[in-house]
Amino acid sequence: MCGIVGIASHPDRRRYGVEDVRRMADTIVHRGPDDEGLFDAGNVVLGMRRLSIIDLEGGHQPIANEDRTVWVVSNGEIYNFESLRDELIQRGHRFSTRSDTEVLVHLYEEYGEHFIDRIEGMFAMALWDASQRRLLLARDRLGIKPLYVWPFPGGFAFASEIKAFRALSGFSSSICMDALLDYLQIGYAVAPRTIFDGVEKLAPGVIATWDGGALSKRRYWQPPTETDESLSYDDWIARIGTQLRASVEEHMISDVPVGAFLSGGIDSSAVAALMAASTDTRLNTYSIGYGGSSVADYYNELPYAKAVADRLASDHREIRVEPKVASLLPRLMWHLEEPISDSAITTTFLVSELAAESVHVILSGVGGDELFAGYSRYLGDYYGRRYRRVPKWCRTRLLPQIAELLPSGRQNRLMDMARYAKRFIEAGGLDWRERYALYLSIADRATLAELVPGYRLSSDLPGDADHGLTRIAAAEASEDELLRLFRIDWQTQLSENLLLLTDKMTMACSIECRVPFLDHKLVELAARIPARHKLPNGRLKGLLKDVLRDTLPRSVIDRRKRGFGAPVGAWFKRELAGLRAELLNESALRDRGLFDPDVVGRICADHDRSRADHTDLILVLMNLELWARLFIDGRSHEDVSAELEARKFAA
Numbered sequence: 165m166c167g168i169v170g171i172a173s174h175p176d177r178r179r180y181g182v183e184d185v186r187r188m189a190d191t192i193v194h195r196g197p198d199d200e201g202l203f204d205a206g207n208v209v210l211g212m213r214r215l216s217i218i219d220l221e222g223g224h225q226p227i228a229n230e231d232r233t234v235w236v237v238s239n240g241e242i243y244n245f246e247s248l249r250d251e252l253i254q255r256g257h258r259f260s261t262r263s264d265t266e267v268l269v270h271l272y273e274e275y276g277e278h279f280i281d282r283i284e285g286m287f288a289m290a291l292w293d294a295s296q297r298r299l300l301l302a303r304d305r306l307g308i309k310p311l312y313v314w315p316f317p318g319g320f321a322f323a324s325e326i327k328a329f330r331a332l333s334g335f336s337s338s339i340c341m342d343a344l345l346d347y348l349q350i351g352y353a354v355a356p357r358t359i360f361d362g363v364e365k366l367a368p369g370v371i372a373t374w375d376g377g378a379l380s381k382r383r384y385w386q387p388p389t390e391t392d393e394s395l396s397y398d399d400w401i402a403r404i405g406t407q408l409r410a411s412v413e414e415h416m417i418s419d420v421p422v423g424a425f426l427s428g429g430i431d432s433s434a435v436a437a438l439m440a441a442s443t444d445t446r447l448n449t450y451s452i453g454y455g456g457s458s459v460a461d462y463y464n465e466l467p468y469a470k471a472v473a474d475r476l477a478s479d480h481r482e483i484r485v486e487p488k489v490a491s492l493l494p495r496l497m498w499h500l501e502e503p504i505s506d507s508a509i510t511t512t513f514l515v516s517e518l519a520a521e522s523v524h525v526i527l528s529g530v531g532g533d534e535l536f537a538g539y540s541r542y543l544g545d546y547y548g549r550r551y552r553r554v555p556k557w558c559r560t561r562l563l564p565q566i567a568e569l570l571p572s573g574r575q576n577r578l579m580d581m582a583r584y585a586k587r588f589i590e591a592g593g594l595d596w597r598e599r600y601a602l603y604l605s606i607a608d609r610a611t612l613a614e615l616v617p618g619y620r621l622s623s624d625l626p627g628d629a630d631h632g633l634t635r636i637a638a639a640e641a642s643e644d645e646l647l648r649l650f651r652i653d654w655q656t657q658l659s660e661n662l663l664l665l666t667d668k669m670t671m672a673c674s675i676e677c678r679v680p681f682l683d684h685k686l687v688e689l690a691a692r693i694p695a696r697h698k699l700p701n702g703r704l705k706g707l708l709k710d711v712l713r714d715t716l717p718r719s720v721i722d723r724r725k726r727g728f729g730a731p732v733g734a735w736f737k738r739e740l741a742g743l744r745a746e747l748l749n750e751s752a753l754r755d756r757g758l759f760d761p762d763v764v765g766r767i768c769a770d771h772d773r774s775r776a777d778h779t780d781l782i783l784v785l786m787n788l789e790l791w792a793r794l795f796i797d798g799r800s801h802e803d804v805s806a807e808l809e810a811r812k813f814a815a
Contacts, residue, residue, distance in 0.1 A: 307659030354632025431529025
């Protein structure tokens with residue numbers, strides 16, 4: 165695990181050198197505090213920072229092949245490196261280390277650009293072929309590890325984190341307005357866009373090639389497009405169980421201590437239980453919870469996590485979070501770089517900080533909900549077919565009027581159900597693409613038109629072909645109602661939100677997070693499960709629960725789902741109201757010049773009165789302002805944190 169950086173430029177237009185790349189690497193030292201390395205090929209320079217996980221002594225990067233014509237830097241882990249290594253040795257290749265990274269250069273020698281198809285793991289890599297004068301950049305199939313590119317005249321720079329580009333003269337931070345609209349509608353920007361104008365991110369499953377000209381890209385992997393109707397429900401249970409166990413065992417490979425995040429939900433509990441069954445040593449588990457109010461109790465999952473930890477006899481540690489996090493937020497935004505609207509930013513960082521005290525590798529249940537239909541939005545087609553049996557006059561007149569009167573919030577189950585009901589009724593008459601976009605949206609077209617006045621609204625608002633989510637949904641042609649949603653999530657919510665925050669927050673604590681549910685073999689298998697089996701009788705995650713009946717307590721399998729985020733929607737109304745006012749007051753908004761202050765005020769007022777749940781929209785607006793203070797205004801996160809701490813927003 166590490167962070168990678170580098171530059172590539174035309175030989176006659178070399179703009180940056182080794183010292184520039186060294187400075188880039190220094191900005192992401194938290195990703196690799198154990199080691200550093202550089203390779204200078206003239207117009208191509210590779211750099212890295214290393215967190216030692218496998219072959220602690222011999223895994224220094226960049227790593228070369230036998231005749232030093234192929235060089236690589238890689239961030240991540242190659243889980244099948246031992247079998248690949250044995251195969252390559254039999255083919256005559258000579259290895260100088262036990263590192264998983266060295267497999268890449270020899271595999272490239274053997275298979276050329278198609279070496280990428282043989283790799284199992286999470287990775288973002290840069291490989292230089294000196295004989296062909298060719299540079300390859302690649303991101304893993306699911307987008308677990310990030311990779312950014314900043315083009316400049318005559319070449320480009322690449323890095324695991326955007327802040328590395330700030331070490332280069334000529335780089336300036338400005339907002340990409342197209343990406344801003346992505347953020348405001350769905351809470352994150354879809355690749356290749358980022359909030360930084362001119363900075364792109366490589367999409368999941370993409371490899372890019374550069375030989376002195378333009379950077380050409382191709383998708384080398386995508387999930388299946390069709391389901392397999394030949395297997396029975398019991399067949400799927402057996403196959404998924406076998407593959408999930410194999411994935412967890414594969415993800416435990418390490419030369420340093422390994423632990424597990426344990427939220428109390430089914431996914432993290434399954435990973436922890438399968439880890440415990442695969443080792444003779446006592447498992448380390450880590451949980452985070454809340455306390456102090458009824459709202460916090462609604463979000464709190466510590467008792468469930470503790471029950472699983474007791475059953476596994478793990479060495480269990482837990483912490484409780486209270487809304488005293490105002491001064492922490494600038495630091496988190498500095499690491500996150502892309503201001504997404506997800507309260508799991510804070511929880512993931514704090515539990516990672518706790519885990520980093522005793523382990524260097526952590527396994528997470530991220531991906532289980534997307535792969536096995538764990539979100540309420542996956543019930544849209546299932547209940548939509550029944551909803552359409554309701555008389556049209558009732559669907560179009562009576563029910564929308566009733567829904568308008570319902571309170572909306574996340575502080576208890578009743579208001580949560582009302583929030584889902586309002587969204588479902590609103591989407592009832594739409595086709596599946598429009599309905600799913602509505603489920604994922606945090607701001608509608610009308611709100612955006614008011615919020616961002618005058619920005620070419622006729623062509624740039626969501627709903628048009630160029631918008632990230634709309635573009636991806638329009639290209640989706642799978643007939644299975646769940647498979648097509650997973651294929652959209654793979655390119656949007658999963659890679660650009662959940663995996664991005666997981667990578668950035670864990671690496672901020674110098675800890676490596678692995679996600680066994682997103683092993684591509686398991687993904688390919690689970691993607692082929694027909695919707696009627698994956699969501700039996702409308703049971704969210706029904707098949708996975710049946711897979712785990714003999715592995716987890718019934719209390720975990722049958723309990724209602726809670727997310728991993730914090731109760732920030734309620735905090736905005738009380739404990740963090742002062743912080744919200746500081747970041748979104750009329751003066752600050754007018755100075756920034758992005759949003760209409762009156763519209764922001766109305767959004768906050770509707771949220772406070774529970775007329776609408778605007779948790780995600782308020783969060784992204786606040787995070788955007790924090791991001792701007794750091795990256796546009798050029799202030800340090802320590803400075804912004806000190807300012808917020810001095811104002812004492814959270815008592």
